[in-house]
Amino acid sequence: MNAASKDYSGATLGTIRDACSAASRVFEHEGFAPVDPGSVLEAENLLDLYGEDVRARAFVFDGGEGRDLCLRPDLTLAMCRLHLGAGGGAAKYVAAGPVYRRPSRGEGRPAQFLQVGCEWFGATDTASADAQTLKLVSDAVRAVGATDFVIETGDLGVLFALIDAAAIPERWRTRLKRHVWRPKRFASLLEDYASPDADDPGRHALLKALGSLEPGQTRAAIERMLALSETTHVGLRSPDEIAARFIEQAEDAQAHPLPRELVDAIETAASISAPSGEALAQLRNLSRAAGIDIAPALDRFEARLTYLDSFGIDAAALPFEGEYGRNLEYYDGFVFELFDPSLAAKAGRRAAQIAGGGRYDGLLAASARAFGLSPVSGSAIGAAIRPETILAASEVKQ
Numbered sequence: 001m002n003a004a005s006k007d008y009s010g011a012t013l014g015t016i017r018d019a020c021s022a023a024s025r026v027f028e029h030e031g032f033a034p035v036d037p038g039s040v041l042e043a044e045n046l047l048d049l050y051g052e053d054v055r056a057r058a059f060v061f062d063g064g065e066g067r068d069l070c071l072r073p074d075l076t077l078a079m080c081r082l083h084l085g086a087g088g089g090a091a092k093y094v095a096a097g098p099v100y101r102r103p104s105r106g107e108g109r110p111a112q113f114l115q116v117g118c119e120w121f122g123a124t125d126t127a128s129a130d131a132q133t134l135k136l137v138s139d140a141v142r143a144v145g146a147t148d149f150v151i152e153t154g155d156l157g158v159l160f161a162l163i164d165a166a167a168i169p170e171r172w173r174t175r176l177k178r179h180v181w182r183p184k185r186f187a188s189l190l191e192d193y194a195s196p197d198a199d200d201p202g203r204h205a206l207l208k209a210l211g212s213l214e215p216g217q218t219r220a221a222i223e224r225m226l227a228l229s230e231t232t233h234v235g236l237r238s239p240d241e242i243a244a245r246f247i248e249q250a251e252d253a254q255a256h257p258l259p260r261e262l263v264d265a266i267e268t269a270a271s272i273s274a275p276s277g278e279a280l281a282q283l284r285n286l287s288r289a290a291g292i293d294i295a296p297a298l299d300r301f302e303a304r305l306t307y308l309d310s311f312g313i314d315a316a317a318l319p320f321e322g323e324y325g326r327n328l329e330y331y332d333g334f335v336f337e338l339f340d341p342s343l344a345a346k347a348g349r350r351a352a353q354i355a356g357g358g359r360y361d362g363l364l365a366a367s368a369r370a371f372g373l374s375p376v377s378g379s380a381i382g383a384a385i386r387p388e389t390i391l392a393a394s395e396v397k398q
Contacts, residue, residue: 005112019387027094037078043068071100075117088376090122119382131307154324157333161297193258265290277316333359340393357383
């Protein structure tokens with residue numbers, strides 16, 4: 001193997017082709033149409049739609065005519081583009097091929113590797129689709145040869161539901177949702193909203209007083225203050241922009257503080273680490289204790305466990321991590337990962353991931369906007385399987 005990618009020939013080429021075919025057939029048998037999405041994307045799309053980790057590892061190059069292109073870092077966005085170009089209705093796809101990411105420092109993994117990806121758009125029963133996707137991915141990795149793997153799950157939909165249930169300004173809600181995938185910044189925002197201007201009580205009192213006025217009175221008062229102080233610009237901002245920002249801060253001051261019960265509920269939900277059955281019970285108790293209604297999200301959680309049980313998976317025992325999934329910005333619901341414990345012990349957890357995926361309903365609408373295609377929204381869940389990692393794991397056990 002060279003530093004950038006693996007070369008396959010002879011019997012090894014046959015083995016890797018057979019592995020990709022075996023995984024793909026599992027999905028094709030369940031009605032997933034085989035497709036071959038393009039490998040090159042507009043870099044602007046990637047920067048807008050992917051998380052920081054993937055963006056930092058993307059291969060971006062000059063595409064001519066003043067635009068940057070990039071090699072696909074996974075199959076998901078390429079399949080979203082294919083799906084939207086076909087009209088964006090209900091559909092299921094499976095694809096296999098290379099993807100490209102810069103290895104992290106000291107990771108020792110190739111920059112090009114193979115994925116078998118599945119995407120399911122437009123399912124009407126999302127809990128069922130979540131459970132079926134995990135079941136099919138488990139079957140596919142077994143078809144490739146995985147004999148011993150661990151499944152870990154999470155549900156970012158719970159955090160989003162807690163944010164939606166909060167009686168807070170829409171501006172706060174938008175900021176918090178934008179930073180769910182950046183845990184440190186998210187925690188900092190929560191504290192900022194819960195503890196307003198602790199270091200400057202005078203400023204907070206002024207803003208709170210301004211916020212208590214009628215909107216027209218607030219603007220008039222701010223404009224009068226600016227005139228008295230002879231402020232014409234702050235940096236590049238005009239008086240109108242300065243006034244608008246003051247009004248936002250005054251509205252924030254009226255909304256402060258964020259209830260500590262909500263902050264504690266969000267932080268506790270994110271820190272849960274337990275079997276899924278216990279995690280669901282903890283979340284229901286948490287919701288009741290905090291007086292926050294997130295029943296629809298928890299009902300979907302419970303329905304998903306019921307479906308998984310019907311597929312022969314011991315759902316209540318599946319490991320659940322409240323933090324899991326907060327490293328990829330497009331996941332917004334159920335998330336899961338399959339890893340090989342023997343390979344993890346030898347090469348580390350990241351190198352032992354044999355499959356992973358999750359729900360990303362919001363990405364579909366965002367992709368339509370980014371690609372300049374007709375607006376579309378709806379259910380979307382997908383997953384990627386790493387045949388090369390599965391084969392490497394089998395070699396560890398020999």
